[in-house]
Amino acid sequence: MTNYWRAGLFGRSKSGKSTLMDRMIRNHNRAIVFDAIDERAANAAREGLVEVTHIGELQERVRDSYLDGFRFWFHPHYEVDLVQSLSDLSKFMLDIQTQFGDHYGTDKRPSLLLAVDEMADCYPNHTMKKGQDAFSNMCRMGRHKGIHLIGASQRPAEVSTKFRGQLERRFLFNLTEPADLRAITEMGGTQGADLAEAVRCLKPLEYIDCHVGEYRHGRLTF
C-alpha cells in the first residue's frame, strides 16, 4: 500500500519553498496547487499546471480527467475568501476520493496530491467559522483517502497547528522571526532548540529535511 504523506515547507521569502514544492509535485499526475498569488504564473506554466480560477470549473475538470490524470493551478480570484476556497477544495477532494472508494474499492483508487502555497493566508492560526474548516479534515483524514498533502508558508507561527502538528516531513529553510523560531522549537521536540538555531543560520536555498526523527541538510540548485 502506498504511504501517503503530509509535508510542510517553511522559510522566509525567497528561501526556496515554491521551487522545492514544484519539484516535489513534478512526478504526480493528479495534482492541484492552491496558490492565490499571481506570481505563480511562470512556475505553473513551466511545470505544466493549467490555471483554473473558479471552484466549480475546477470540480468539473477534475471529474472529467480523474482517470486520465490532471495538473491544475487553482488560482482563486483575489476578492474571494481564501479560507473558504481552500475549505471547499478540500471537501471536494475528500468527497471524490470517498465516492470512488465506495464504488470501486479503495485498492483501485488513484492517489491525489494537494499542494497549498502561502498557507498563512488560507489556513491561518485562528478559529475557523463553521463550514470553513474542511482543510482540517484534509490534514487529519487526507492520507486515509489517498491524498498526499504539501503546505508552504513564510510564517509557520501563523499557520494553524492542525496542519503543522500533523506532518510526517518538514523542510525548514531560513527563518528569523522569534515567533517562527519558537514554532520550529515546538516542532523539534527534545531537539527543538538546536533545530531552531540551525534554521536561523541557514542561507537562502539551504534547508533541513526533517523526517522520522532524522535531520538532513540540503541545498537547492538550478
Ligand SMILES: Nc1ncnc2c1ncn2[C@@H]1O[C@H](COP(=O)(O)OP(=O)(O)OP(=O)(O)O)[C@@H](O)[C@H]1O
Ligand atoms: N530557475 C531559476 N534559476 C535561478 N534562480 C531561481 C530560479 N527559480 C527561482 N530562483 C530563485 O530561487 C529563490 C527562491 O525562490 P522561491 O520562489 O522558491 O522562494 P519562496 O521561498 O517560495 O519565496 P516566497 O515566500 O517569497 O514565495 C529566489 O531567489 C529565486 O529568484
Ligand SMILES: [Mg+2]
Ligand atoms: Mg513562494
